Structure formats: structure tokens, C-alpha cells
Amino acid sequence: MSSVMDLCVNGAAHRVSAEAEKSLLLVLRDDPALTGAKIGCGEGECGTCTVVVDNEVCRACITPVGAVTGKRIRTVEGLEEHGQLHPLQQAFLECGALQCGYCTSGMLRAAWALLQRNPALTELEIIAHMQGNVCRCGCYPRIVRAIQQASRHLEASAALEVPR
Amino acid sequence: MSEERDTRTRPGPEPGAGQSGGGQRPLAPESDAPKIGDWLHIDTDGLITVYTGKVEVGQNIRTSLAQVVAEELCDSIDRVKLVMGDTDLTPFDPGTFGSRTSSIMAPHLRTVAASTRELLRELAARQWQVPREELCAAGGSILHPASGRSAGYGTLTKGQKINEHYNEDAPVTPPDRRTTANALRVGGRALVTGEHQYVTDLTVPGMLAGSLLRPPAFGATLRSVDTMAAEAMPDVLVVREGDFIGVVAPDASTAAGAISAVREEWHRHEEASGEDLYSYLRTHPAEPPVEDTGSLVVGRAAADLTLDTTYTAAYIAHAPPEARAAVAEWSGEKLTLWTGTQRPFGVRGELALAFDIPEEQIRVIVPDTGAAYGGKHTGDAAVEAARLARAVRKPVKVVWTREEEFAQAYVRPAGVIDVASAVRSDGSLIAWEFHNYNAGAAGIRTPYAVPNQRVAIHPTKSPLREGSYRALAATVNHFARETHMDELACALELDPLALRLRNIRESRLWAVLEAAASRFGWGMRPATDGRGVGIACGTEKNSFVATCAEVAVDPASNRVTVGRVVQAFECGTIINPDAVLLQNEGAIIQGLGGALFEEIRSGNGTILSDRLSRYRVPRFADVPKIEVVLLDRRDLPSAGAGETPIVGIAPAVGNAIFDATGVRLRSLPLVSHDSGFAV
Ligand code: FES
Numbered sequence: 001m002s003s004v005m006d007l008c009v010n011g012a013a014h015r016v017s018a019e020a021e022k023s024l025l026l027v028l029r030d031d032p033a034l035t036g037a038k039i040g041c042g043e044g045e046c047g048t049c050t051v052v053v054d055n056e057v058c059r060a061c062i063t064p065v066g067a068v069t070g071k072r073i074r075t076v077e078g079l080e081e082h083g084q085l086h087p088l089q090q091a092f093l094e095c096g097a098l099q100c101g102y103c104t105s106g107m108l109r110a111a112w113a114l115l116q117r118n119p120a121l122t123e124l125e126i127i128a129h130m131q132g133n134v135c136r137c138g139c140y141p142r143i144v145r146a147i148q149q150a151s152r153h154l155e156a157s158a159a160l161e162v163p164r
Numbered sequence: 165m166s167e168e169r170d171t172r173t174r175p176g177p178e179p180g181a182g183q184s185g186g187g188q189r190p191l192a193p194e195s196d197a198p199k200i201g202d203w204l205h206i207d208t209d210g211l212i213t214v215y216t217g218k219v220e221v222g223q224n225i226r227t228s229l230a231q232v233v234a235e236e237l238c239d240s241i242d243r244v245k246l247v248m249g250d251t252d253l254t255p256f257d258p259g260t261f262g263s264r265t266s267s268i269m270a271p272h273l274r275t276v277a278a279s280t281r282e283l284l285r286e287l288a289a290r291q292w293q294v295p296r297e298e299l300c301a302a303g304g305s306i307l308h309p310a311s312g313r314s315a316g317y318g319t320l321t322k323g324q325k326i327n328e329h330y331n332e333d334a335p336v337t338p339p340d341r342r343t344t345a346n347a348l349r350v351g352g353r354a355l356v357t358g359e360h361q362y363v364t365d366l367t368v369p370g371m372l373a374g375s376l377l378r379p380p381a382f383g384a385t386l387r388s389v390d391t392m393a394a395e396a397m398p399d400v401l402v403v404r405e406g407d408f409i410g411v412v413a414p415d416a417s418t419a420a421g422a423i424s425a426v427r428e429e430w431h432r433h434e435e436a437s438g439e440d441l442y443s444y445l446r447t448h449p450a451e452p453p454v455e456d457t458g459s460l461v462v463g464r465a466a467a468d469l470t471l472d473t474t475y476t477a478a479y480i481a482h483a484p485p486e487a488r489a490a491v492a493e494w495s496g497e498k499l500t501l502w503t504g505t506q507r508p509f510g511v512r513g514e515l516a517l518a519f520d521i522p523e524e525q526i527r528v529i530v531p532d533t534g535a536a537y538g539g540k541h542t543g544d545a546a547v548e549a550a551r552l553a554r555a556v557r558k559p560v561k562v563v564w565t566r567e568e569e570f571a572q573a574y575v576r577p578a579g580v581i582d583v584a585s586a587v588r589s590d591g592s593l594i595a596w597e598f599h600n601y602n603a604g605a606a607g608i609r610t611p612y613a614v615p616n617q618r619v620a621i622h623p624t625k626s627p628l629r630e631g632s633y634r635a636l637a638a639t640v641n642h643f644a645r646e647t648h649m650d651e652l653a654c655a656l657e658l659d660p661l662a663l664r665l666r667n668i669r670e671s672r673l674w675a676v677l678e679a680a681a682s683r684f685g686w687g688m689r690p691a692t693d694g695r696g697v698g699i700a701c702g703t704e705k706n707s708f709v710a711t712c713a714e715v716a717v718d719p720a721s722n723r724v725t726v727g728r729v730v731q732a733f734e735c736g737t738i739i740n741p742d743a744v745l746l747q748n749e750g751a752i753i754q755g756l757g758g759a760l761f762e763e764i765r766s767g768n769g770t771i772l773s774d775r776l777s778r779y780r781v782p783r784f785a786d787v788p789k790i791e792v793v794l795l796d797r798r799d800l801p802s803a804g805a806g807e808t809p810i811v812g813i814a815p816a817v818g819n820a821i822f823d824a825t826g827v828r829l830r831s832l833p834l835v836s837h838d839s840g841f842a843v
Pocket residue numbers: 038039040041042043044045046047048049050059060061062
């Protein structure tokens with residue numbers, strides 16, 4: 001049975017009509033047509049579908065949309081602001097932290113959630129936190145480097161006061 | 165000049181087609197020979213568009229090819245746009261594989277761009293009535309320094325198609341003067357913002373979703389089927405053409421629901437799997453191609469030591485992040501097909517065959533794809549989507565599920581390799597016999613100088629559907645050879661590096677080996693127990709690699725941690741060093757998966773490792789400290805960097821495990837899952 005639900009995605013309200021058990025990933029990709037979060041494994045194992053819900057990392061492929069109504073959902077599309085890339089996005093580009101780019105939006109959102117909690121990160125903390133995100137192209141060392149670079153940048157500019 | 169172009173079967177693209185000022189008056193009369201305009205167009209604003217049938221699957225050739233064109237046309241890289249992998253717009257191309265982009269496409273586009281630059285000088289010379297020699301190209305303009313005159317490229321061509329033939333001898337920047345630059349990735353912004361549309365993200369108006377009925381095992385055939393329940397579902401259409409059974413629905417979840425409502429029975433064949441697989445492969449050979457040099461008998465007779473060993477490698481999956489997918493749209497007899505493939509023109513041929521229509525009626529478009537690793541040579545999803553779309557007369561998208569991706573896609577061949585060698589006590593190889601069952605030919609020839617050799621390939625009727633993989637069989641052949649070299653060193657009590665150097669005549673291989681060993685600090689053994697070091701080297705597709713690895717093995721559990729990897733790589737002239745570094749890092753990490761734990765398990769033809777939770781891939785915590793040393797050989801043409809860097813890691817790690825524990829592992833993967841290796 002479809003029901004009407006209100007979602008808050010990247011700060012904007014979206015009214016969607018879907019079954020409450022339908023995955024958040026498919027709902028986001030269908031209706032607001034936010035395709036940044038990708039279909040990967042469909043079982044919570046790869047992280048390409050990662051979004052952030054109320055500041056927590058969320059695997060959208062195994063999250064029923066009914067469970068996140070009224071919560072703040074953030075996808076990769078919400079990272080850029082006023083045409084200005086987020087320091088994480090900038091760092092991914094500068095460090096060459098992507099090859100095919102298919103894992104990138106999930107990596108960015110997972111890393112963003114981590115930086116929200118703790119902008120001063122050690123390499124081991126990054127690795128532990130990112131373990132659920134797979135980059136089949138093997139960009140892991142660059143991704144760690146990019147997150148560290150963004151973390152330094154954010155610390156320096158204290159930009160975390162304005163979360164996106 | 166290259167096998168990449170086949171202008172006989174197909175005229176050049178119509179750069180018109182909404183892309184590049186079609187319908188304009190050409191600069192020179194039409195003829196059949198390949199024209200600059202087939203490959204390159206300059207619009208009135210001087211924006212350069214390049215057409216190539218190569219596709220971007222993460223190897224970053226969108227950047228390196230743009231760099232080459234920008235350099236010859238003396239313009240900045242952001243003025244160059246690449247149209248890639250579109251069969252209506254780009255000249256014929258056999259496909260993006262075999263490391264041929266850097267070795268063939270890049271020099272070709274360099275020639276085209278240089279020809280264009282010379283033509284532009286010519287045009288300006290005529291216009292200004294000055295000698296061509298007084299003109300130079302810079303910043304997207306032709307300049308006449310003597311008079312201070314300048315004209316932008318776009319002003320000179322007026323946006324017309326350039327019908328002049330390109331000149332194979334156009335002066336290109338000599339290798340030693342080429343800029344080596346770490347250009348920021350072209351198209352990277354759309355990837356970090358989520359804006360880029362992969363095939364899985366695409367929609368076209370009126371599009372429906374398709375899903376297919378899949379056999380439970382390779383080679384299974386349909387016995388009976390009942391589609392009534394699916395047909396009764398609202399908004400669902402069932403399509404049946406012989407054994408092809410699919411459903412179409414408004415969205416993917418409804419389609420998946422409908423396909424699972426289909427009841428069917430299959431006829432299955434007995435297929436080898438598990439423990440039986442390797443003996444099956446050895447006992448089901450077809451006619452072996454054999455290559456003999458010298459005489460093995462003579463070689464063995466002179467030996468101080470002989471060694472016979474067998475190595476095996478499991479089937480592995482590409483597991484590309486983006487599953488196979490396609491969107492098909494028919495308008496009348498014309499088919500437009502978006503799909504992620506390494507062979508857009510090959511897929512066009514597959515479609516022409518499947519639907520018995522001329523290739524000219526089919527347009528295959530490949531948006532930059534979520535990787536391939538050799539796994540996307542065929543058009544499976546493309547044919548499926550087109551068949552469904554034709555039946556329901558609406559555009560249809562088919563996206564394989566992760567289970568379909570593991571169970572239906574082809575896998576990297578498993579293999580058994582028997583090696584028999586003979587050496588003198590000083591380490592010089594005098595006989596080498598190498599029998600490869602099923603793994604394949606790539607990288608099969610030993611790069612060591614051995615006077616007496618037999619190298620044989622024994623193809624097999626594989627129990628699973630096999631296909632291409634990054635570096636093909638080179639990974640498995642190098643694993644066998646380089647492990648065997650290590651075993652010889654051990655038997656002769658020689659240093660593994662010294663043994664290799666003794667048998668190498670190829671200076672490029674020698675150079676990478678020395679470079680890797682010296683950066684690694686080979687010979688300074690780690691002091692602690694349970695640690696070991698290993699070395700391996702090899703060559704394939706005209707590039708050279710040497711890899712050193714350091715591992716730690718937990719004595720209680722036999723769990724292996726790869727702590728450090730140093731790899732030296734040489735592929736001739738380097739265009740974009742950072743991209744080559746990235747390919748090396750990625751190949752080492754991907755290779756680590758096949759080395760340590762990747763394995764497709766099957767039972768009677770059914771793939772059991774059918775999802776990511778059952779197929780262990782490398783993750784953040786598996787990654788060692790990686791150092792890559794690039795040797796830039798300006799005197800040599802560029803070779804590809806996407807494949808060869810994967811071949812050294814497995815034997816280097818296996819040899820390091822032996823160094824640490826004295827246990828010799830001869831099967832890939834070396835360690836199954838996270839439980840450590842079995843002794
Ligand atoms: S698609 Fe959600 S974790 Fe893989």
C-alpha cells in the first residue's frame with residue numbers, strides 16, 4: 001500500500017508517495033530524482049548508497065523510507081553550496097581520490113558524517129569509520145589522504161559551524 | 165596507421181548530429197579517406213571537440229587524451245572536449261582493452277591535432293599573405309609575431325567541418341619535450357557532485373523497467389514455464405521469445421516482483437566445481453598450442469637441479485561497482501542504446517545480429533561507466549533491454565542486480581599450471597616447461613633467458629562462463645612463474661633477487677627490478693619473527709613491473725597482513741604521472757583481492773558466491789603502505805598502464821608468506837576469507 005510521506009532532503013521538503021517498506025535509495029532516485037546515491041550491492045555491504053540521516057551514516061539500500069520521515073536526509077547533491085564545492089569534494093579532486101567515481105558519492109557522505117563528529121582525525125580513525133565503503137577501483141590511499149586534507153582545511157577555517 | 169581505424173567499413177562520423185556545427189560548408193571537398201573532421205572539430209568559439217570510440221571506465225583517459233590534443237594544438241586542456249564511445253559520432257574502434265589507448269589512440273590523436281595545427285597555420289598564412297614559417301600557434305590562436313596579428317582557431321575554421329586529410333607526418337612534439345603534467349581530472353566535478361549520469365541513473369521519457377528470468381546454472385535450459393501469475397499483475401507485461409523470458413513494469417521493484425512470480429523448471433548439466441575443478445581442467449584439454457625452443461632433454465641433462473611444481477588459480481569476478489545496465493529506445497526501426505561497455509561497436513554488432521537489422525540503424529552510446537576491469541566486453545544487458553523494448557514498444561531499462569552480476573556475468577578463468585624447470589647451481593636456467601590449463605595465454609612467455617623451453621596452452625571446456633579480465637591470464641601466469649622462481653632460489657640457496665637478475669637479458673625488466681629492490685631496501689630483512697619479504701617481476705603489453713611486498717603472519721591464526729608494497733613500473737613515455745600512479749595503486753589493491761581472498765565458488769554450475777557478503781573484496785583496512793616508483797622512458801613510446809601493474813602483487817605476497825613462515829602456497833587465493841591460510 002502506497003502512503004504519502006514527507007521527506008526532508010538536503011534541507012528541502014519532498015512529499016513522496018511510496019510503500020513505507022520501499023528502500024530509501026529507490027525512493028530518492030525515483031522521485032526527487034536524486035541519483036547521486038548509487039545502487040551497489042543492495043545488502044548494506046558496499047556503501048555506494050550512503051546518505052546521512054540526522055548526522056548518522058545510513059545505507060539507503062536497506063533502510064525503509066518509512067523509517068526516515070521527518071528526519072534530515074543528506075545526499076551528495078547537498079554538499080555543494082552556491083556553486084562552491086565542499087572542501088571534501090575539492091580534496092577528492094585534488095588528491096585523485098576517484099577512478100570511475102561510482103563509489104565517490106557514498107565515500108563523500110560517509111566521510112562528511114565522520115568530519116561532523118570529529119574534524120581532527122587520525123588515519124586509523126578514518127580507516128575504521130570507512131570500512132563499510134568499498135572502492136573496487138582501489139582508491140583507498142587517496143581517499144584517506146583526501147579526507148585528511150579536508151579535515152585540515154575544515155579545522156583551519158572552522159567551516160564546520162555551517163553544516164551543509 | 166593503426167588497427168584502431170577501419171574507414172573502409174564505415175565512413176567518418178557526421179560531426180553534425182547536434183554536436184559540432186554540422187551542415188556547414190566544408191573547408192575542402194569531400195572524399196572517402198579519413199579526414200581531420202572525423203576525429204576533431206573546432207567550433208566558432210575555438211572550442212575543440214575530439215571524437216574517439218574509446219570509453220572512460222575510470223582509467224582517466226578523458227584527461228590524458230585531452231592533454232595530448234591540447235599540447236599539439238597549443239591550447240589549454242579545458243578548451244578540449246571529448247566525445248567518447250558513441251557509434252554515431254565517433255569513428256570505429258575495436259574497444260577499450262588490451263592497454264591500447266596510450267599506445268595507439270593517444271599517438272593517433274596527437275597526429276590529428278598536429279595536422280590541424282599545421283592546417284590552421286596554412287589557413288592564416290593564406291589569409292594574411294605571409295609565409296607560414298612566420299606563424300606560430302599559442303593559446304588557441306595563430307599568431308604572426310612580426311605584424312602582431314592573431315586569429316583564433318574558431319575564426320579561421322568558421323566552425324566548418326575540417327575535410328582535409330590528416331597528415332601522418334605532421335610534426336608532433338618530440339617525446340623529450342612533451343609536458344608531463346598531473347592535470348586535474350577532466351569531468352571530475354560532475355563525479356564529486358553526483359551530477360554525472362551513469363547508465364544506471366539514466367531515464368528517458370516513457371521509460372519502463374525490465375527484469376529477466378535467469379537460469380540457475382551455466383548452460384541450464386528451460387524445460388517448462390508458467391507466467392500466468394506475473395501476467396495477472398497490474399501494469400506488468402510478460403515478454404517471451406523462446407527461452408528468453410522477461411517482464412516489463414513501471415519500476416524496477418515491480419518488475420523484480422513479477423519475475424519472481426514466474427514458475428519454471430530447468431534442465432541442468434553436471435558441471436565440475438570445488439575440489440574436482442582443477443583435476444577436471446587438467447583432464448579436459450582441447451588441442452594445445454605448443455611453443456618449443458631448443459630441447460628440454462638436452463637442457464635437463466645439463467642441470468644441477470630440477471624442480472616440478474603445480475599452481476592453481478580460482479575463478480574470480482570483476483564485481484564492477486556499477487552492475488551491467490542498458491537503456492533501449494526504438495523509434496521505428498532505429499535503435500538507440502545506452503550501456504556501459506568497453507566495446508560500443510562490438511555491442512552494436514551484437515545488436516545487429518540479434519535483431520537482424522543493419523548496424524547503421526543502431527546507435528550505441530556509452531556514458532562514462534562505473535568501471536569494467538575487462539568485465540564489460542559483451543552486450544548482455546543491451547540485448548535484453550532492446551528485446552524487451554521492442555516487444556512493449558516503449559523504452560526499457562535493464563539494470564542487473566548484484567546477484568545477477570555475480571551469477572550471470574562471465575568470470576576470470578580458473579587455471580592449473582604445471583612448471584618444470586632445470587637450473588645450474590649458479591642459478592642460470594637451462595630448461596623451462598610451462599603447461600597452462602585453461603588460464604589463458606597472456607603473459608605466458610617467460611621473460612627470462614632460457615635456451616630450452618616448452619610453453620603450452622591447454623584450453624578447456626570450462627564449467628563456468630569465462631571471459632576477459634584486467635591483464636587477462638597474465639596475473640595467473642606470473643603467479644606461477646614468479647612463485648616458481650622463488651622456489652628455485654630457495655632450493656639453490658640463492659637470493660631471489662640475484663636469481664632473477666642472473667637470468668634477465670631485458671634491460672627494461674632489469675631496471676624495474678633494481679628500482680623496486682632499492683626503494684624497498686631488499687636484502688635488509690625485517691628482524692622480527694612472523695615477518696617476511698617477497699619479490700616478483702614481469703612484463704606484458706610492452707610495460708614492465710617489479711613488486712616487493714612485506715607481510716606479517718600471525719603464528720596462532722596464520723592470518724596475513726600485507727604491511728608494505730613497493731612497486732616499480734615502466735611504460736615508456738609517461739603522459740600523466742599521477743594517473744599512472746593511480747592505476748598502479750588501484751591495480752595493487754585489486755590484485756591483492758585476487759591474491760588473498762577473492763574466489764567464485766560454484767556447485768554444479770551454480771555460482772554460490774552470488775553477493776558481496778559472500779565475495780570478499782579489498783577494503784580500507786586491507787590496504788598496505790604503497791610506494792610506486794615510475795621510470796619515465798622518454799625515448800620509448802607510451803604503453804598502457806591499466807593492466808600490467810596488477811601482475812606482480814600475488815607472487816610477491818605469496819613469496820613473502822613463504823619467507824615469513826616457510827609455508828609455500830601455490831593456489832590463488834592464498835588465504836581464504838579472513839581465517840588465515842591452511843597449512
Ligand atoms: S548498495 Fe547499499 S550498501 Fe551497497
